[in-house]
Amino acid sequence: MAEQDDVFDAIAEFNRSYLTLAQRLLHADREVAKQQLGMSDEVASIVAGLTPEQIEVLADRRELFCEFRDESSPGLA
Template sequence: MTNDQVLMEIREANLQYLMLAQSLIRADREQALFRLGISDETASLLNLLTPAQVLKIASSNTLICRMRVDDDLVWALLTNHGKGTANDAVSRLHASILMAGRHQEAA
């Protein structure tokens, strides 16, 4: 993958993220805060962006969203390393609870 292709993919990811964020915020603000892991203030700013502003922000060469799963326990729960499929739902629920707790700490 060339550098130009990487930049194009980053810009596309930024645009998709911003459009998804605005859609979620407008549909169900509280759920959007949880699912996106953003503050109420950030949600307010995202909600007010015009299409031109969204395109301008999306054109950045840096990803504007970040990976929220940043510890080994959550990754292990999400990927079920060493566990059977019977525990899949429980593992995903546990991972969601851990991430929700982190969202509350950040807010």
């Protein structure tokens, strides 16, 4: 059980970092960030407007908040 809790803690920390980075990117250059993050206008607006408290709630959902895309992976272009 402790190992599973460690995994959930790691997922929460990853989500927290991802959402914080996404907000920073969106505030710096929204269009570039949307493309890099693969976000629609609607999702970008929601993420950009999240409060720190909302980020904490979302981060603790026990599943990754983002998904990995292979379109930009080396050798797959």
